[in-house]
Amino acid sequence: MTTDTIAALATARGIAALAVIRISGPAAIPILERHFRAAGRRPPFPARSAMLGELVCGEERIDQVVALFFPGPHSYTGEDLVELMTHGGEIVPERVLELLHASGARPARAGEFTQRAYLNGKLDLTQAEAVESLITARSAIEAQAALRVLGGGLREVLAASIDALVEAQALLEASLDIQEDGAPDTLSPIWDPARESMGPRVGRLLARERARLRRLLEGARARRMLRAGYRIVFAGRSNAGKSSLFNAFLGRERAIVSPEPGTTRDFLDEPLDWEDLRIVLTDTAGAQRAKGAIAEASNRRTREALAAASLVVEVVDVAATSTEELAEDLAALNRPAGEVIVALHKWDLGAGRAWQAWLAEREGQARAAGPAGPAAGKPRAPTAVPSSVKASPDVAPLRAAIEARMRVLGSEAQATLIVAERQAERITRAVEALERAEGLLREGAGAELIAFETRGALDALGELLGRRVGHEVLEQIFSRFCVGK
Ligand SMILES: Nc1nc2c(ncn2[C@@H]2O[C@H](COP(=O)(O)OP(=O)(O)OP(=O)(O)O)[C@@H](O)[C@H]2O)c(=O)[nH]1
Ligand SMILES: [Mg+2]
Structure with a gap:
């Protein structure tokens, strides 16, 4: 049982039409009765009914407010709880708080109202955590999940x-x-x-x-992943076209593109808003064969970027790479198939027979697995799509494949408890x-x-x-x- 009374501003500070100030504990009602005057009303004040009146300190008027009184245990905290809707801004809420603190309510600590609600059996700990998650949600998906947990x-x-x-x-x-x-x-x-x-x-x-x-x-x-940012990393051999794809998705020439292998030495991170989701795109350096400090540092940076990836887009230059080489690269990547998409890049240069056959076989398998198959559940092999920044089929298939992955992720995050x-x-x-x-x-x-x-x-x-x-x-x-x- 708590014996002290706490008061705090429940809304954000700064210029605003209104502010809400809460008082919880045994002194909530005595404070209200002492400092609140409403025409035609005398204490005891009615429960759960909005009362327009004045907050006063002796003869001095502090603000015109709407007061609400929730008697315990039928309140958020389970204790006697008063909510004052005051005018907002820099001055009024501060003066009201000063008045309350001078009248016997101490400043509340972070989360103390919800902590009291928990201690008084109004919420269990999962619900209390949902309150915090709801307030700090960065996407509608997160907020919806929090609301379900708050509901028990x-x-x-x-x-x-x-x-x-x-x-x-x-x-x-x-x-x-x-x-x-x-x-x-x-x-x-x-x-x-x-x-x-x-x-x-x-x-x-x-x-x-x-x-x-x-x-x-x-x-x-x-x-x-959604909370921290969904990290899409473009990886692959030197000169495969990683930076070109990175730029195409960003819609601007962020990374240097050149026919020289080893153009990108360090990884580049760029944020991107995609529907409701926070995404970070990363361009990496292809594996550097050359010896030396720069090449070594570059390879290390690529490994770091890969370790942080939510999804890897393995970019392969179909004009310069064999299907066997891709298989080697995928094995070296060593990630679950659901976290990899293969971009069969520079498709405009004409993919050889081997690649055509490879892709046709993949597509056949995907069709056989049905619509609820690989994309939705746990695919056995990474999705592969032709891509190019020079001509049709351009980057649309890759974009669609990434979006499909993100939709799965979004619905998982939405369903989570x-x-x-x-x-x-x-x-x-x-x-x-x-x-x-x-x-x-x-x-x-x-x-x-x-x-x-x-x-x-x-x-x-x-x-x-x-x-x-x-x-x-x-x-x-x-x-x-x-x-x-
Ligand atoms: N034909 C064709 N050429 C492309 C395509 N995408 C990129 N290129 C060319 O391929 C070369 C390498 O492109 P980059 O984007 O720099 O490749 P990268 O993978 O970032 O290369 P590094 O940073 O050196 O590892 C450049 O000359 C690009 O113009 C494409 O879709 N089709
Ligand atoms: Mg590059």
């Missing part, structure tokens, strides 16, 4: 998992009791013939929940514990060892919701908030 979307999924794991835990512990009564060896395998149905049941529960939690993590990666890194981290921990538990089960380990792991998974999920979390964890979460939320 993540809690529902976790609650289902927790129920199932509690059942598994109970089965494991029951088997321990039996062992203690009957056999002295508490570490005997739980599919002991006497209890033959227990092992498979526990196994099924663990596998199902591990899969469910894993699915939650899939969208987390997409979200992280993970809106904070802490959530991804706890779920990963739970998944790992379940994997260990399943491994132990397969090996025929004792119930006690398996139960230790399922308990670990349950603890991680409980922490996610905010059950039994330490003070430091809360400090870490709420300190990221802005003051007044």
Whole structure:
């Protein structure tokens, strides 16, 4: 229970028509009664009704305001809460805050209103994190995901998992009791013939929940990429046309293009807005064969750019490279096929028979996999498209292929229920514990060892919701908030 009262500006500072100031805690009502005057109204003030009046300090008028009173526990914080809509700007909100602080409300710390809401059981920790994610969202996709979690979307999924794991835990512990009564060896395998149905049941529960939690993590990666910026890196051999494509996508001559191999020595990053998404395009230097400090530094910079890539566009000059050489380059790249697109570049120079056949075979495979196949799920081979900056088929097919990838990413990020890194981290921990538990089960380990792991998974999920979390964890979460939320 909190005994002190906090006050803070809930809206941004600066010139604005209005500002919202919140007061939460036991002194909220006494402060309102002392400093708020509304014609025809006397305290006690009605709950949840907008009152137009004046904020006064003795005889001095501070501002004309609209006051709203939410009695606890039916308020955002669960405590008595007053919201004052004052005039905005540099002066008025500051004077109102001075008045409130002089009347017994102390300045709120970052996130303290939401922290109180959590402590009073109005929100679980996933919802509190969703509040922060909603406020700091940089795209409509992120905001939508945050809103679903705020509505309890993540809690529902976790609650289902927790129920199932509690059942598994109970089965494991029951088997321990039996062992203690009957056999002295508490570490005997739980599919002991006497209890033959227990092992498979526990196994099924663990596998199902591990899969469910894993699915939650899939969208987390997409979200992280969109938040940090989706990095599209043009890679490939010297002189393949990477800088030409980079410029074509940017719509200006940013990188130097020349017929000389080794033109680009360092990588170039350029931001690009693509629909609602934040993208960074990177042009890299092709592998430098020459010896020397510059070539070495250049190769290192290319490796750095590749390590940070969300998507690699492998540019291959079809007039100067064989299909075998491309296969070698792709193997050296060593990335999941879903993160690579091959640009069969300089197609205008006339792709030889080998390339035509190679592409036709690829397209045939893609058609056979159907529309829900490679592009949507996890493709087995990178998408390949002809491209050119000189003539038809130009860069349209490459652009379309990249957009298709980004749409998949966008819908993953939109569907995700993970809106904070802490959530991804706890779920990963739970998944790992379940994997260990399943491994132990397969090996025929004792119930006690398996139960230790399922308990670990349950603890991680409980922490996610905010059950039994330490003070430091809360400090870490709420300190990221802005003051007044
Ligand atoms: N015919 C044709 N030539 C192209 C095309 N794209 C690029 N080129 C030419 O290929 C040469 C190399 O292009 P760049 O864009 O500099 O190639 P790069 O991959 O950046 O080369 P490095 O930076 O040296 O690794 C230049 O002479 C370009 O004009 C294309 O689509 N068709
Ligand atoms: Mg270049």
